[in-house]
Amino acid sequence: MTERRLVLAHLYPEHMNLYGDRGNVLALARRARWRGIGFTVQAVEVGDSWDPAAADLVFMGGGEDRQQTRIAADFLARGDRLVAALANGLPMLAVCGGYQLLGRYYRTAGGERLPGLGWFSAYTEPGAGRAVGDVVAETDLGIDPPTLVGFENHGGRTFLDGGDTRPLGRVLLGQGNNGRDRGRGR
Ligand SMILES: NC(=O)CC[C@H](N)C(=O)O
Structure with missing residues (x-):
């Protein structure tokens, strides 16, 4: 029997974890374990190489404006490949700041416009x-x-x-x- 295994890419766990967003990943890992499904979490930080097409699930949490600003350019640079994978059916759970950056833009409280992926x-x-x-x-x-x-x-x-x-x-x-x-x- 082939082993069932899911690979979850966790985008920016260091910066985008405003109020325990990581708990979503823990809940998914536990649910997979209950069902006998192997579960691997791949943390993707600013500058890491990452191929969205190799993931089964993607998770991105929220962050304060300062954290969101830190990751925004890196996230945008991944946009074409991530959007192609999403269009191909890749499921993604994005919370708050992550969700905001999947839209066209997020404007910070200080007025800075952070372009989003426009998904x-x-x-x-x-x-x-x-x-x-x-x-x-x-x-x-x-x-x-x-x-x-x-x-x-x-x-x-x-x-x-x-x-x-x-x-x-x-x-x-x-x-x-x-x-x-x-x-x-x-
Ligand atoms: N919870 C969050 O991710 C906050 C997102 C964003 N910085 C805002 O304040 O709207």
């Missing part, structure tokens, strides 16, 4: 004050109950603006993408 049609502008606290969103993912529960901590307000980009859920509690349209994630 989906969205942009992020700084808001008045940080959105911090618990979030509950209702999803169409077909899960029972249909609610996702999490924690948010972001200064940026993300707006989905076209194409088939749809939010992950409708916010029942908290701010979500921008505090206005009730969307959360993508």
Whole structure:
């Protein structure tokens, strides 16, 4: 029998780990173990060579503006290959700062514009004050109950603006993408 094995690429674990985003990787590793699936985590930091096509899953966490600014150019340079792999069906979970940089751009609280990969049609502008606290969103993912529960901590307000980009859920509690349209994630 061939051994089943998943390779997860964890992008920028050193910088993009604002509030224990690494826990997502630990949960996936544990779930794989329960199912007898081998699980390898490949950490990818600024300057590391990495071929997205060799990964089965990609994870990227969030970061403060300073950390996000540190990794932004490196992430953008990986854009063509990563977007090609995503278009080819590679699943990616991106939290907050990682998610923001998959849109067209993220503007820091200090006004710097960090270009994103443009994988989906969205942009992020700084808001008045940080959105911090618990979030509950209702999803169409077909899960029972249909609610996702999490924690948010972001200064940026993300707006989905076209194409088939749809939010992950409708916010029942908290701010979500921008505090206005009730969307959360993508
Ligand atoms: N939680 C985060 O990843 C924060 C992302 C970004 N620096 C913001 O404040 O909006």
